[in-house]
Amino acid sequence: MKRAAASMIFGFWICFGLACAPAEKPEKTASEASTAADSAASMSAQDKALWTKAKGLFAPLPERIPAPAGLTDSPEKVALGKQLFHDPRLSKSGAISCNSCHNLASAGVDNRSVSLGHGFKTGSRNSPTVLNAGFHTAQFWDLRAKDLTEQAKGPVLNPVEMAMPNEADVVTRLASIEGYQVHFKKAFPEGEKPVTYQNMAEAIAAFERTLVTPSRFDDFLKGKAEALTPEEKQGLEIFINKGCTACHSGVAVGGGMAQKFGIIKPYANRKDGGKYDLTKKAEDKFVFKVPSLRNITRTYPYFHDGAVWELKEAVKIMGETQLGLSMDPSEIESIVVFLSALTGELPSEAKILPELPPSSAKTSKPSV
Amino acid sequence: MKRAAASMIFGFWICFGLACAPAEKPEKTASEASTAADSAASMSAQDKALWTKAKGLFAPLPERIPAPAGLTDSPEKVALGKQLFHDPRLSKSGAISCNSCHNLASAGVDNRSVSLGHGFKTGSRNSPTVLNAGFHTAQFWDLRAKDLTEQAKGPVLNPVEMAMPNEADVVTRLASIEGYQVHFKKAFPEGEKPVTYQNMAEAIAAFERTLVTPSRFDDFLKGKAEALTPEEKQGLEIFINKGCTACHSGVAVGGGMAQKFGIIKPYANRKDGGKYDLTKKAEDKFVFKVPSLRNITRTYPYFHDGAVWELKEAVKIMGETQLGLSMDPSEIESIVVFLSALTGELPSEAKILPELPPSSAKTSKPSV
Numbered sequence: 033m034k035r036a037a038a039s040m041i042f043g044f045w046i047c048f049g050l051a052c053a054p055a056e057k058p059e060k061t062a063s064e065a066s067t068a069a070d071s072a073a074s075m076s077a078q079d080k081a082l083w084t085k086a087k088g089l090f091a092p093l094p095e096r097i098p099a100p101a102g103l104t105d106s107p108e109k110v111a112l113g114k115q116l117f118h119d120p121r122l123s124k125s126g127a128i129s130c131n132s133c134h135n136l137a138s139a140g141v142d143n144r145s146v147s148l149g150h151g152f153k154t155g156s157r158n159s160p161t162v163l164n165a166g167f168h169t170a171q172f173w174d175l176r177a178k179d180l181t182e183q184a185k186g187p188v189l190n191p192v193e194m195a196m197p198n199e200a201d202v203v204t205r206l207a208s209i210e211g212y213q214v215h216f217k218k219a220f221p222e223g224e225k226p227v228t229y230q231n232m233a234e235a236i237a238a239f240e241r242t243l244v245t246p247s248r249f250d251d252f253l254k255g256k257a258e259a260l261t262p263e264e265k266q267g268l269e270i271f272i273n274k275g276c277t278a279c280h281s282g283v284a285v286g287g288g289m290a291q292k293f294g295i296i297k298p299y300a301n302r303k304d305g306g307k308y309d310l311t312k313k314a315e316d317k318f319v320f321k322v323p324s325l326r327n328i329t330r331t332y333p334y335f336h337d338g339a340v341w342e343l344k345e346a347v348k349i350m351g352e353t354q355l356g357l358s359m360d361p362s363e364i365e366s367i368v369v370f371l372s373a374l375t376g377e378l379p380s381e382a383k384i385l386p387e388l389p390p391s392s393a394k395t396s397k398p399s400v
Numbered sequence: 401m402k403r404a405a406a407s408m409i410f411g412f413w414i415c416f417g418l419a420c421a422p423a424e425k426p427e428k429t430a431s432e433a434s435t436a437a438d439s440a441a442s443m444s445a446q447d448k449a450l451w452t453k454a455k456g457l458f459a460p461l462p463e464r465i466p467a468p469a470g471l472t473d474s475p476e477k478v479a480l481g482k483q484l485f486h487d488p489r490l491s492k493s494g495a496i497s498c499n500s501c502h503n504l505a506s507a508g509v510d511n512r513s514v515s516l517g518h519g520f521k522t523g524s525r526n527s528p529t530v531l532n533a534g535f536h537t538a539q540f541w542d543l544r545a546k547d548l549t550e551q552a553k554g555p556v557l558n559p560v561e562m563a564m565p566n567e568a569d570v571v572t573r574l575a576s577i578e579g580y581q582v583h584f585k586k587a588f589p590e591g592e593k594p595v596t597y598q599n600m601a602e603a604i605a606a607f608e609r610t611l612v613t614p615s616r617f618d619d620f621l622k623g624k625a626e627a628l629t630p631e632e633k634q635g636l637e638i639f640i641n642k643g644c645t646a647c648h649s650g651v652a653v654g655g656g657m658a659q660k661f662g663i664i665k666p667y668a669n670r671k672d673g674g675k676y677d678l679t680k681k682a683e684d685k686f687v688f689k690v691p692s693l694r695n696i697t698r699t700y701p702y703f704h705d706g707a708v709w710e711l712k713e714a715v716k717i718m719g720e721t722q723l724g725l726s727m728d729p730s731e732i733e734s735i736v737v738f739l740s741a742l743t744g745e746l747p748s749e750a751k752i753l754p755e756l757p758p759s760s761a762k763t764s765k766p767s768v
Contacts, residue, residue: 118505119505120503120510121511125512125516125520126510126511126512127500127510127512127515127516132495132500135488135756136753137486137487137753137754137755137756138755138756138758142488142494142495143489143494143759143766144493144494144495144766147495148493148495148768150520151520152493152518152519152520152768329758330758332758332759341761341765342761377755380752383752383753384748384751384752384753385504385505385751385752385753386505387505387506387745388503388505388506390506390697390698390700391511391700393709393710397709398511398512400516400520
């Protein structure tokens with residue numbers, strides 16, 4: 033009975049997830065479509081069946097995350113965003129940058145349960161990866177920011193994160209840096225005073241939209257059956273058949289919806305109410321954003337509280353809490369093998385460290 | 401009289417500085433020598449005189465800092481060193497890497513008076529830049545480490561820096577990471593157990609020896625008179641004539657010797673005894689390493705205590721404390737203009753972020 037209930041819920045969520053995020057499935061170009069058709073012709077029947085199923089649930093990563101309607105991610109905006117992403121002057125101490133917790137050298141995370149912010153203070157939630165994050169339907173574990181731009185404004189002012197006292201102090205500091213005056217003007221040529229908090233966040237978001245990590249799974253989705261090993265294909269089969277794709281689907285293999293953590297069985301940590309803590313609505317109790325599974329082997333520890341360090345353990349808990357399944361170890365192992373094929377690589381441009389423009393005599397000093 | 405005494409001291413130091421660091425002046429290849437001769441032929445008499453003087457005091461940067469005798473900086477060692485340099489798992493908290501305080505996005509420093517270590521604790525000395533640091537005669541402000549390898553071993557175990565409890569814990573953590581097992585083996589193929597604390601430090605040092613930043617001043621030294629503006633040449637002339645080159649000479653424009661801070665007039669901060677605090681010898685009182693002036697416009701704040709944020713102010717204090725000079729503002733400005741020509745760029749390979757190998761189930765967890 034539990035299983036039936038879960039299936040119904042997931043049937044709904046599949047539709048919801050896909051309907052919610054139509055922009056996640058970029059249309060194929062004519063040449064892509066014909067390549068896929070050529071590949072499909074040479075596939076084994078088994079591969080073709082799996083590929084067809086997978087195509088209905090996922091989509092390969094485009095080269096870049098599309099900018100929201102009305103915005104353009106110009107090279108100047110992306111370059112500025114990269115500087116800001118790496119600039120510790122966005123923090124009161126001058127020691128914490130976006131990259132401190134979303135380290136591009138380690139899959140866009142800090143591999144800590146919770147991050148260490150100003151004065152080594154901690155929050156209660158794990159820093160999610162910034163890689164492919166622009167595909168998410170909303171940002172933060174409780175979905176409180178509608179997009180990357182809104183997200184980028186948060187940590188800078190959070191007292192346990194970067195701890196800047198207010199937007200005006202951030203803008204004053206940035207505006208005192210001659211190089212930023214030049215780069216903001218290039219990135220936002222239309223305004224009189226381009227150095228604004230909004231533009232800072234927009235530039236960071238534009239850079240983050242370049243953080244796309246194509247993997248072997250994308251090659252498979254594009255029709256290259258041999259891109260996955262037989263073991264990985266078996267894992268994908270299990271991943272689909274068990275119902276994991278009810279939530280973890282779309283271009284980011286997750287990130288497309290909110291879901292209760294503990295549908296069938298409660299999750300061990302009941303302290304964090306998720307979206308409920310924000311809305312106080314009963315239906316939001318323990319509701320969190322479904323995380324993307326791309327690069328999941330590298331974004332440990334897992335869950336909103338970063339409490340689980342082993343991917344096998346996380347898969348086991350997911351099966352129990354969300355699907356009411358007691359999977360045997362070989363099934364869990366098989367799913368983990370498939371998930372490892374979701375590890376991708378950043379575009380080479382994104383991996384190049386920027387050169388931060390030097391402060392001026394007017395730039396406010398770091399403090400603790 | 402004070403001036404005469406200072407000149408005598410500096411006469412000695414010039415010889416000492418150059419004698420101490422013969423390896424700093426790499427020999428010219430035949431083609432370099434002929435290019436320089438061609439350039440010299442077309443120089444104005446004034447340029448030629450300045451160039452000749454400068455060549456006697458400084459040397460252009462080679463492509464890379466030579467490895468110490470008996471060592472080879474293989475590509476594998478450099479690649480491993482880059483990973484380790486960026487890896488926060490070298491710290492107890494898992495949040496502080498070498499790059500946290502020696503940020504390659506900001507000229508190899510953190511632009512703070514003193515760095516923030518474990519628990520936001522601070523030491524009493526400014527983090528010097530890691531760029532071109534391998535040219536220094538010794539490492540740390542008090543010269544207590546003989547080379548980059550010895551230096552790299554320090555901060556990892558310092559309780560106010562990365563705070564790892566001991567070498568064994570660092571090695572155990574690194575050895576638990578499969579990717580490091582592979583990369584250490586490639587970098588140090590000769591040993592049975594390549595993951596050692598010594599090898600960690602040697603790899604970091606090998607990477608740091610690639611952190612060389614050629615500037616327009618190097619082009620000038622190689623015989624391209626127009627590489628410096630007339631104002632910069634004037635600044636160089638003053639820099640030499642005032643006696644700054646007594647200490648700031650050689651390939652790194654400093655870094656080649658120890659010197660008392662406050663020869664003629666005491667420096668304001670008398671709390672830090674420098675080398676004396678280590679040796680307790682009277683002659684070491686207030687003796688510090690002479691810092692390199694390469695990239696000096698970006699490595700603020702200045703001096704061992706990071707107390708001075710303005711380069712003009714630092715030049716003024718240097719003149720007063722070390723040379724007994726009260727330079728007028730235009731002279732100070734002119735020197736600063738010259739110093740700005742020492743800003744160079746990292747090799748493109750050094751700017752590319754590494755991909756850190758993931759932890760295993762055995763890897764010790766970060767803690768605070």
